Amino acid sequence: MDYFPVFLDLKNRRCLLVGGGDVATRKGRLLAKAGAILRVVAPDVSSELRELVNTTGGELLLREYQKDDLQNCVLAIAATDIESLNETISADAQALHLPVNVVDSPALCTYITPAIIDRSPLVIAVSSGGEAPVLARLVRAKLETLIPASYGRLAQIASQWRDRIKARFADGDSRRKFWEKILQGPAAELMMNGQEEAANQLISDELDADQAQLVQGEVYLVGGGPGDPELLTLRALRLMQQADVVLYDRLVSDGVMELVRRDAERIYVGKRRAEHAMQQENINQLLVDLARQGKRVLRLKGGDPFIFGRGGEEIELLAQNNIPFQVVPGITAASGCAAYAGIPLTHRDYAQSVRFVTGHLKSDDTNLSWPELANPTQTLVFYMGLVGLKDICESLIAHGRSPQTPVALIEKGTTQEQRVLVSDLSAIADVVATKDVHAPTLFIVGEVVKLHESLKWFNPAI
Incomplete structure (x- = not known):
């Protein structure tokens, strides 16, 4: 965060505004709306700005800026097109420890003025830190349509x-x-x-x-999606903002966690292979215990909670204890990662069905029906398959799937760190061994992977 956002009380306080043109007039409107007393200094001043000075009971000084103009002011704004004058005003104000803003010159500012959505007394400010003011105004325009007067x-x-x-x-x-x-x-x-x-x-x-x-406590079982926070549902976002405590796992991205209510208690319950921050049985019981304390509990999971997310196990205990709960689906990793990699999971020319598979069962025994999975007309998506990648490929080949079947391993899908490794069943394990790949990953097997090269460029996230 480049700037610390604050709201200043300027009612009946004198503010210096140097400049008299259109830009200065726009700044004068904002100051007047906030109840400030304007001291405007410029050889020539617009008629609207003159009226604003009169309305606020301020001063109009039709001359060049002088250092003493800063006296008895609580902040200053330089809105002139003379660079040397703006630099002087900034230096003078900072010497007096006064907040100063120089329009379109972030380096000379000690504060910046944001784009504003005014629903007084509700006021929303949007800032790009002075780096992209047009973008901040575009965001403001979107918010204006979402927040009624x-x-x-x-x-x-x-x-x-x-x-x-x-x-x-x-x-x-x-x-x-x-x-x-x-x-x-x-x-x-x-x-x-x-x-x-x-x-x-x-x-x-x-x-x-x-x-x-x-x-009365309640549990929200929410799918956080595969990583990109923009893939969250509106309902997920609403519940994330009203929860008292959040239990989250390692597959929930930092971007998604940023959208959780800031003062909510956070409890990490992540699990990775042979390393559990908290056993599943203890997570289930903790959800019950927190809800009984009257807490609104957010159980935030990566992807979709009902697709290899143990969501069913967790709500079983909630139902047994008569704890109210809501389930919010999330975009599962197969859908999100495949889309961001330009790989359609089904396609009339390549695959008429898709199967989601995990080799990580409760008993740690794969016990998969390999003859069924070897069907060449279907797409296979393996969750949590990085560790067993070599065994998966060898088993599919042994049961009849062609060694030349196209495959893709997607690392950190839908995030800015997404990486897609494309090969075939016979070689992918060796490719991955040379690339220092880390979970979370998703393994896609099938002819649809051929479309990756031609479709990936149409996805702005790639």
């Missing part, structure tokens, strides 16, 4: 109830759960539709009701 009304009404709700709930956890129930429920819909009286009555009814239900 009525959110401002929602925030205002919530403010009116803040003290009463704080008095009703002694601890912050209970207050947060109540607010989330209100702001994600019917009361919020009424507020945003302008039905304030009905919304206030509903909040009052909820506040006076038995609050035992607020401590």
Whole structure:
């Protein structure tokens, strides 16, 4: 993070704005909207900026900048097209330990002004650290369409109830759960539709009701996908943002973990071959124990929780103990990694079916039906197959699959570190041995791998 985001209270505080053109006028609008008193210095000033000065009860100095103009100001903005003047203003302000912004010159700034979505009192700021302001504005435009103006009304009404709700709930956890129930429920819909009286009555009814239900725990079994956080479902993201505690494994990418609520407790329960941070039975019981404490528990798994993710084992114990749970599917590694590698899992010319296979069963005994897997008209996708790669290839060949069958090993699929190794059944083990490959990997066997070279360039993620 290049800049620490803060929001400044500028109400009735004097701010220096040097410049009088269009750029300075845009900055003046923002300062005035925040309640600042403008001190504008420039030989020539636009009519709109003059009016803003009058409206804020500020000062208009129609002359060149002087160092004393910084006196009694809490921040400064240089919006001129004279580089040497901008450098002087920046140096003078920094000498007085005043925050200073020089438009389009990040090196001269001690703070930057972000793109703003204003739903006052809810304000959202978007910044690229001054590196790509047009991109920040494009992101702002997208957010503008997603966040209706009525959110401002929602925030205002919530403010009116803040003290009463704080008095009703002694601890912050209970207050947060109540607010989330209100702001994600019917009361919020009424507020945003302008039905304030009905919304206030509903909040009052909820506040006076038995609050035992607020401590009811729940488990969210969520598929985090193969790595790229943009592949998360909207429902997954919503639950990730409201969980109190998260249990996550090693296949959950850092990018996905960044989207978990920041103040949630995090417990690593990852497993790799012959190395378990926590035994599966203990994970299952921990989910039950945390839910019984009234926690909203996020069990976050890589890929899809019901495809080689032991999700079924975990919710069995939850169901036996009458613990409420939700299951959110995720994009499984086979779909995500194959798509990002330009390998369709089925294709009318090459494969009419696809099978997902793991050689890592509960008993550690592969016990696979190799004659069925050797069928040349199907695509095979092996999960957790890196360690047993050589045995998988030899077994398929021994049971009739051609040694020249195209194969691909995908390492860290859908992430920026994705690597695709293409070969055939007879040679892939030797190729991998020379490439220092590490899990997570996915092994695809079948004629569809031939399409990798021609289709991979059409995927912007490659």
